[in-house]
Amino acid sequence: MTNVPQIFGSMVFNDKVMQERLPKTTYKGLKKTVENGEQLDISVANVVANAMKDWAVELGCTHYTHWFQPMTGVTAEKHDSFIQPGGDGVIMEFSGKELIKGEPDASSFPSGGIRATFEARGYTTWDPTSPAFVRDSTLYIPTAFCSYTGEVLDKKTPLLRSMEKLSQEAVKVLKLLGKDVKRVTTTVGPEQEYFLIDKEMYDKRPDLIYTGRTLFGAMAPKGQELEDHYFGSIKTRVAAYMRDLDEELWKLGVLAKTKHNEVAPSQHELAPIFSTSNIATDHNELTMELMKKVAERHGLVCLLHEKPFKGVNGSGKHNNWSISTDTGENLLDPGKAPEDNIQFQLFLAAIIKAVDEYQDLLRITVASAGNDHRLGANEAPPAIISMYLGDDLGALVESIINGTEYRSHAKLKMETGVDALPTFRKDNSDRNRTSPFAFTGNKFEFRALGSSLNIACPNYMLNTMVAEELSGFYEKLNGETDIYTAVKALVKETLTAHQRIIFNGDNYTDEWVEEAARRGLCNYKSLPDAMEHYIDKKNIDLFVKHGIVSEQEIHARYEIELEHYSKQLNIEALSMLEMAKRDITPAVITFINELAQTVSFKKQASPFMSCYAEESLLKSLSEELEAFVKKTDELEAAVKNAADYSGENLEHAKYFRNTVFALMEELRAVGDEMETEMPSKYWPYPSYGEILFGV
Missing domain, CATH: 3.10.20.70 (Glutamine synthetase, N-terminal domain)
Known part of the structure; x- marks a missing residue:
């Protein structure tokens, strides 16, 4: 052992x-x-x-x-x-x-x-x-x-700078509260989701090789609807992979803790114990690299794309973020009586204010071509940024805003009704899987990250946002003689002004989308929509003020992200065209020709012999193939026309999203329909069933 x-x-x-x-x-x-x-x-x-x-x-x-x-x-x-x-x-x-x-x-x-x-x-x-x-x-x-x-x-330098800045501002505030603290650190525990598929299947899919996701593929008869894969028994081959991965990570000091099957077939998760933000970032990058390398030893391929398979859940990365002092105190721990814990209330108010004022930045930092498939797809948080506090903490916030008395509820004892089973205390609030930014006991879980994302980006933005609010709090509180009364007043003022960002309900409903719009919350559904606001003045001012990145560097990052998005969609479109023209169209033509010959032979053999089945299928496939070829031509023309927008990265990205991607979806719909009508021996690629259930 x-x-x-x-x-x-x-x-x-x-x-x-x-x-x-x-x-x-x-x-x-x-x-x-x-x-x-x-x-x-x-x-x-x-x-x-x-x-x-x-x-x-x-x-x-x-x-x-x-x-x-x-x-x-x-x-x-x-x-x-x-x-x-x-x-x-x-x-x-x-x-x-x-x-x-x-x-x-x-x-x-x-x-x-x-x-x-x-x-x-x-x-x-x-x-x-x-x-x-x-x-x-x-x-x-x-x-x-x-x-x-x-x-x-x-991506690392801004993170290191943001950690220093947050530490400086938090220490100043804590000293006002009478705390002897020299340093504050942010900690992160990123839960990593991924898919494992057989390498032999992977090697037969050019779309997976070029883009990391399937560009064609009809749903298998079984997906995730029985909910039997989540936390299910881990298959022998996967368990061997996970065991090797754990050992490689442990050797490198990565605190790999939890592993289990995720919701979709062939989907899994690894979660580490938290570390300081920069080390957690390095460890997560190492984890993703080792996931791929260890998979090779087992004849597997690890997919980190946010949406490798249409119709089943994609993969995300949950960013569990907290703040601690060099004396070992977690500043996001409410304690047994959060209503009396003004330090916790003050830091909570700073975070609520930060998320409300810079919700666009949090959305921007998780925007990518891959993650656009997930956000709002009822498998990940929606593109609307909001905060979940839970019943108990939510009630505390309401009591502060309304000036009413509040006492925290003691943890209730859970009775199972079975004498042999031990009793235990349940948590004060449930978890909300639909919320992008949820409080989970002594930390916030930012759930909107895509599985392939470098976590440095969301964390440096989060650190900087909170540092800004703490800086403002310090200016307001510095010099106050009755610090307790001043803090209580500031917390009430802040929570009252920014309560719109708090939502404890179901983020997936249409009603929430309407309610969020009434509250004035952002709803950017794609990277181009979100990225457009990255260079808004308030965002540039935030980063420049705190010395995280310069205005020139912000504009550079803006251009890089837009250009990368367009290039990624261009590669996907070109891959799709190659698959359509070289493999799918010839395969369907071959089968149609054989089907036509069968009809002809049967009619020659006997004019009374029925050809209904063959003729129906022949008619259906012929019509679909004609539509498929036309859609292929339209997509090819659209990709060529994209060159007209290459001088302006934002317009280029919007063109790819609104025109090229839309045509890709139309082409895929016809291709997937033909796959369901074709004999498997004629279809040029492994099916979803073979890929997702083949490990």
Whole structure:
């Protein structure tokens, strides 16, 4: 059996390893950088680099890499060996300079116009707050990424800046409340959903290979309607995969905790224990990469697309976010008497105000071509951002707004009616699976993230929004002599002004859509609709004020996201055209020809022999094929016409969404209908039934 405590973190240059291998003065200097954000001395870096290299070489490493998160949506790495000329051969060396700085080609990554092709130089710089690790005989060093002129080109740097800013503002507020706190950290536990399918099936589906989702595919006779897959018994092959994945993650210090079957066939979930936001981000990127690599060992493919199969639930990622102090206090813990806990009320009010005022940013940060399929599809939260507080906390908020007395309800004892079963206390509120942003005890669960998303983006926006509100609270409270009375008044004022964002009901109903519109809440149904508001003045002012990203960097990110969206839909459309023209149309023609020959032979054999079945099917397929070819031509023309909008990214993206994507849906509908009428031996691709139930 695996000795988990022994292997956990065995491939990580963690605190235990540093204490063993670093001189005390070096260790203390590094810890000051990690814990207090102090500048790192080069002499400390040199000693750390040498110790890190020795440790990595002992684990079989010959190379190191600066591992970073550019705006591509995936991680990047360039591998360099430790070798240096020495005498007649080589020696293994690694300096502090090499640890601190790397030089990837910045012009080859998305920059939104910040870097021209001839301006190649960029820098990666070591993030000492996230430990290095060994993987595939290489030392991985987590880093940030910027251009030669200092512009931020990655997803991690804004996150690190936002964590610092939130800490600064929260500490100021806590000191007003009499708390001796030096640092506040945000923590995240991202639940990761994914699909596992057989590699042999995957290799026969060009749409999955090119785009990560099926562009054609009729529903199987059975989907998720029996609700028998959710939390069901895990199949042997999948269990073996999950076991291997857990072990690989544990070696890298990832706190993989929970695994189970999800709602759709072949869909599963992995959930970790929470970590600080930047480490959780690194770990989630590692998790997604390892999910794919470990799947290969088992003859499987891991799909992280938000909607790989039409007609069954897609995959999301639940972002469990909270705030804690360096003294170990969770600032989102209501305590036993939340009505008397003004600290909790103040931080809750800041978050409610932030989500209301910047609901557009939260929607923008989860917008993607893949996630557009999920949001509002009764399998994920809708595109309308709202907050769920639960009955108990919701009642507290109402009592504060209305000035009425409130006492929290004691946790009720659950009686099962079976003497042999133990009794237990139930929670004060239920969970709302339909809410995008739900309070779940001592944290908020942001449920709208897509499964492939880098969680740095929603978390840096969330951190910055809350930092802004805490900054405003501090300005209002600073200098007040009766801080308790001032806080109570500020909380009431804030909750009264922003109660529209709170909704404890069913987010899936048409009534809520109408009610949300009456409340003035945003309802952006696609990435182009949402992204249009990213560069609104209030959003630019927010990020610039707190030094998270500059106005130029905001515009760059705006252009990158729109361009990526258009490129993704263009690839999907081209893949669809290739499948339609090269495979589906010829396959249907072949079967129609054979069917026509059968009708002809039967009529020649006997004029009285019935050909009703063959002729009916022949007529139906012929008509569908004609419509399919016409739709193919329309889609092809639309893709060519998209070049007319290429100079303006927003209009380009809207064209792809409103015109190209709409035609893709029409083409698919005809293709899927033909699949249901064709013999399986003629259809060129594995069916949904074969893919979803083949593992």
